[in-house]
Amino acid sequence: xxxxxxxxxxxxxxxxxxxxxxxLLVALIKGELTGRIAVTSSFGAESAVLLDLVAExxxxxxxxxxxxxxxFDETIAYRLELExxxxxxxxxxxxxxxxxxxxxxxxxxxxxxxxxELRKVRPLARAVRGFDALVDGRKRAHGFEREHLSTIxxxxxxxxxxxxxxxxxxEIEAAFVARDLPRHPLVAQNYRSIxxxxxxxxxxxxxxxxxxxxxxxxxxxxxxxxxxxxxxxSGI
Numbered sequence: 001x002x003x004x005x006x007x008x009x010x011x012x013x014x015x016x017x018x019x020x021x022x023x024l025l026v027a028l029i030k031g032e033l034t035g036r037i038a039v040t041s042s043f044g045a046e047s048a049v050l051l052d053l054v055a056e057x058x059x060x061x062x063x064x065x066x067x068x069x070x071x072f073d074e075t076i077a078y079r080l081e082l083e084x085x086x087x088x089x090x091x092x093x094x095x096x097x098x099x100x101x102x103x104x105x106x107x108x109x110x111x112x113x114x115x116x117e118l119r120k121v122r123p124l125a126r127a128v129r130g131f132d133a134l135v136d137g138r139k140r141a142h143g144f145e146r147e148h149l150s151t152i153x154x155x156x157x158x159x160x161x162x163x164x165x166x167x168x169x170x171e172i173e174a175a176f177v178a179r180d181l182p183r184h185p186l187v188a189q190n191y192r193s194i195x196x197x198x199x200x201x202x203x204x205x206x207x208x209x210x211x212x213x214x215x216x217x218x219x220x221x222x223x224x225x226x227x228x229x230x231x232x233x234s235g236i
Contacts, residue, residue: 021163021164037132037134039051040135041063042065046209062131064127067093070108075184101119136161
């Protein structure tokens with residue numbers, strides 16, 4: 001099946017690029033891309049805000065969750081809590097194959113990029129086949145490669161949608177309070193961006209939320225947001 005073409009992506013970007021948050025989700029999930037859009041979520045420190053908006057728009061929207069085999073137990077429990085609390089009815093758990101897990105064992109110690117490819121990038125590429133657009137929780141406030149993030153971007157074969165790209169840390173916090181959303185258990189221990197346990201650490205006050213990911217290394221992204229993802233899963 002062919003990927004969404006660049007002309008269509010450019011048209012959607014022009015038509016809806018000025019929207020964000022719930023307005024953008026409504027326009028795409030309930031209109032332009034009905035049945036062809038999915039959410040990718042780590043069920044991490046800030047995930048509840050986006051997932052709550054998605055649930056308001058359509059709780060049956062596919063939500064793809066990557067279980068890498070190295071997640072914190074708290075993350076697994078939090079995913080189940082949010083799923084019940086928000087009424088999400090279509091959470092899809094994507095996992096590495098047995099062969100990928102065997103190759104990735106302890107690989108985080110010596111080659112974090114390859115570990116991420118096996119545990120995250122490849123399983124996601126398989127899980128998103130058939131979708132024209134992927135919604136994520138990235139924000140410019142995270143810094144690093146995300147500093148100039150737009151709400152809609154051309155992912156070459158897939159539309160990348162970041163409804164909270166413009167939201168500040170204060171706006172995210174306000175949404176948690178106003179909506180009475182449960183917190184990831186590790187947030188109380190100063191974890192502000194939560195991935196696999198070997199490569200995630202708490203951060204100091206004032207640090208970027210993602211400073212605790214692959215701390216001490218030049219690496220700042222796992223690769224799932226920078227991979228070119230066609231609807232056929234190409235790129236793996």
